[in-house]
Amino acid sequence: MSQLLTVEGISKGFPGVQALDGVNFELDRGEVLALVGENGAGKSTLMKILSGIYTMDSGRIAIDGDEVDVNDPKVAQKLGISIIHQEMNLMPHLTVAQNIYIGREPRTGPWLRDGELNRRTKQLLEGLNIHLRPSQVVGDLTVASQQMVEIAKALSYDHTKILIMDEPTSAISISETQVLFGLIRSLRDRGVGIVYISHRMEELRQIADRVTVLRDGQYVGTRRMDEVSDDEIISMMVGREISAGYSSRQDVPAHTGELALSVRSLSTKKLLRDVSFDLHKGEILGFAGLMGAGRTETARALIGADPVSGGTVAVNGKEVRISGPEVAVRLGIGYLPEDRKRHGLMLEQDVAFNVAMASLSSNKAPLGFLREGRARKVTDRFIKALRIKTPSSRTMVKTLSGGNQQKVVIAKWLARDCDVLIFDEPTRGIDVGAKEEIYKLLNDLADEGKAIIMISSELPEVLRLSHRIVVMSQGRVTGTLTPDKADQESIMKLATQNIEDVAA
Ligand SMILES: Nc1ncnc2c1ncn2[C@@H]1O[C@H](COP(=O)(O)OP(=O)(O)OP(=O)(O)O)[C@@H](O)[C@H]1O
Ligand SMILES: [Mg+2]
Structure with missing residues (x-):
């Protein structure tokens, strides 16, 4: 059987920056692939290309072995690609429900069916174990809750085959992260392929099957998580040896006291x-x-x-x-x-x-x-x-x-x-x-x-x-x-x- 997703030779330039330079990777069904690299390495750009937000300069994307042209976010959605964005993309003046189903609101003729919208949202949130009310205005929520709304939105499409998560846990708590990981595992078990971006090594250890590393817009390599050490991943990322080990403060002299x-x-x-x-x-x-x-x-x-x-x-x-x-x-x-x-x-x-x-x-x-x-x-x-x-x-x-x-x-x-x-x-x-x-x-x-x-x-x-x-x-x-x-x-x-x- 062919790969769920194959990406070959993707390049993308912006004025003054070659954000991506011939990047390859593959994603299997039922797999969590971690995507890592330094700030500015090109992770988000690659994911925006896959979700139809940016157009690549050159390269090839295939889903289930068939080459696809993801030139628009709507096309990406139809192909079953969902994305949780790094920088949140919610409308602050709209409610939780309106944000999740924006552009897909239930209607009767031209009329919005608010009751149905809220009912559907309530069901979705409950299923995901997210404690928010559909009618809450998003701008009033904490950053953590807004991030949970982003997550709910990405998971609200029922035919998702490929789920992209760009630093989904940057603003949420440990317990919310565990809820999210539970969701990721159940999606994975249903055959969804997941690309997971994070700077937190301990998260990758918990959730990822393999890791792909980018550096300066280039593909560095892919390893199985159980066969690679943290230090090795880090040196692939930065191109030199550094250790992520933590030492404690004790050696530092006390402040002056003023x-x-x-x-x-x-x-x-x-x-x-x-x-x-x-x-x-x-x-x-x-x-x-x-x-x-x-x-x-x-x-x-x-x-x-x-x-x-x-x-x-x-x-x-x-x-x-x-x-x-x-x-x-x-x-x-x-x-x-x-x-x-x-x-x-x-x-x-x-x-x-x-x-x-x-x-x-x-x-x-x-x-x-x-x-x-x-x-x-x-x-x-x-x-x-x-x-x-x-x-x-x-x-x-x-x-x-x-x-x-x-x-x-x-x-x-x-x-x-x-x-x-x-x-x-x-x-x-x-x-x-x-x-x-x-x-x-x-x-x-x-x-x-x-x-x-x-x-x-x-x-x-x-x-x-x-x-x-x-x-x-x-x-x-x-x-x-x-x-x-x-x-x-x-x-x-x-x-x-x-x-x-x-x-x-
Ligand atoms: N719309 C844009 N216009 C111009 N340059 C861009 C644009 N989007 C991204 N870039 C540039 O492309 C490069 C890659 O950025 P990208 O956001 O993909 O990095 P990243 O790996 O996601 O980093 P981080 O870990 O900080 O999120 C950066 O140099 C960035 O400045
Ligand atoms: Mg990014």
């Missing part, structure tokens, strides 16, 4: 109860906890992005009132949001505009006098330091790969030169090699005396980088640990602590 930020009894109507902590100059304070524990909420309340119902904040020992993010920036507090598409970037602008925009506006110079040359120079420095893969500082941000967009957000806040930097999931979607660079950068910033809050769901990362670790659960701080006394287990215990249990 207070940068003091938060006392910060509360919000929605979630936070009496959140208190100190942050010192030169310190990296890790924030650990499960999804929804209140870490992002703490950051947002702190910078005045969300209303606060009580508590105080002191900067350099002086109590301040932070009524909004601009005030926070003026006080030297920068926040890199986890949801970069919504809060972090101007996608229709170029790289230099995004990197230098924030720091330039703080000069209060009238725009006409802004020296663009200087902005470009600053930007070029960050492009080099963070190895942002872009043809130039004039490239539009929306054309960069997901991981490289994330690096632009980081560069933007570094250019601003804040004394306190709050990083929310700084390495989400970042490849293994670049992660190391970001870790080094955070360490260097701390060594320069910056005070850093790092919110992260990756415990090894929290353990390795933090001087101290604040653990949250259900809107409260359940413990503060030092890395020498902490391990994944002790953190998880605090992170899952039920507040009612403590009170009792």
Whole structure:
């Protein structure tokens, strides 16, 4: 029997970039194939070609042995190809149900049948074990829930033969990931072929049968997962030897002890109860906890992005009132949001505009006098330091790969030169090699005396980088640990602590 999917010699160029250069791969029925590579390697581009969003320059695609011409997303759907996009493609003002069945709504003549739409959606969500209401407006949902809507949408086509998942778990919790893996396994058992893209090695180990590696738009090779080590996959990805091993922080000298930020009894109507902590100059304070524990909420309340119902904040020992993010920036507090598409970037602008925009506006110079040359120079420095893969500082941000967009957000806040930097999931979607660079950068910033809050769901990362670790659960701080006394287990215990249990 012929292969489910055969891809041969696919090439695709964009202005200034050869995104794909003669790539091959094969996918079997009932197989999960991991597709990996560094940020900008060409993974998403390849998948967009398979789903009819981009047209290839040359190459050949065959399904069940027959050559196909996937020149339009509708054609891809008819051929049974479904995709979960890396950057979410939902309509924020529409409901969950409207997003899932957009363009396929049940109708009687010209009339939409809303009841039927919601009923169908409810059934789908229940079958997938996703706890959302069909009538909820997508823009009001958390990033994690939006990602679950994307997943539900891709799984709502009943004749799917090939399912493409482009970093589907980047924003969801461990338990949601396990639900997703359960779904993947049952689809696989029904003969669906799945292409799974992720930068998380431990996920590939759990779910993939084989792994295909791309580097700089070229095909490097394919291995069976049970016959290849993590280090081997990584060196295929980066073309050199590096190890993904984690060491812990213990070797690092303690910070100077001078207070940068003091938060006392910060509360919000929605979630936070009496959140208190100190942050010192030169310190990296890790924030650990499960999804929804209140870490992002703490950051947002702190910078005045969300209303606060009580508590105080002191900067350099002086109590301040932070009524909004601009005030926070003026006080030297920068926040890199986890949801970069919504809060972090101007996608229709170029790289230099995004990197230098924030720091330039703080000069209060009238725009006409802004020296663009200087902005470009600053930007070029960050492009080099963070190895942002872009043809130039004039490239539009929306054309960069997901991981490289994330690096632009980081560069933007570094250019601003804040004394306190709050990083929310700084390495989400970042490849293994670049992660190391970001870790080094955070360490260097701390060594320069910056005070850093790092919110992260990756415990090894929290353990390795933090001087101290604040653990949250259900809107409260359940413990503060030092890395020498902490391990994944002790953190998880605090992170899952039920507040009612403590009170009792
Ligand atoms: N629409 C576009 N216009 C111009 N260049 C593009 C476009 N889409 C992708 N590129 C470029 O093609 C290259 C490959 O990008 P792609 O998004 O496929 O990478 P990726 O492997 O998915 O990376 P990541 O892990 O960061 O998601 C990058 O250099 C990117 O800037
Ligand atoms: Mg991508």
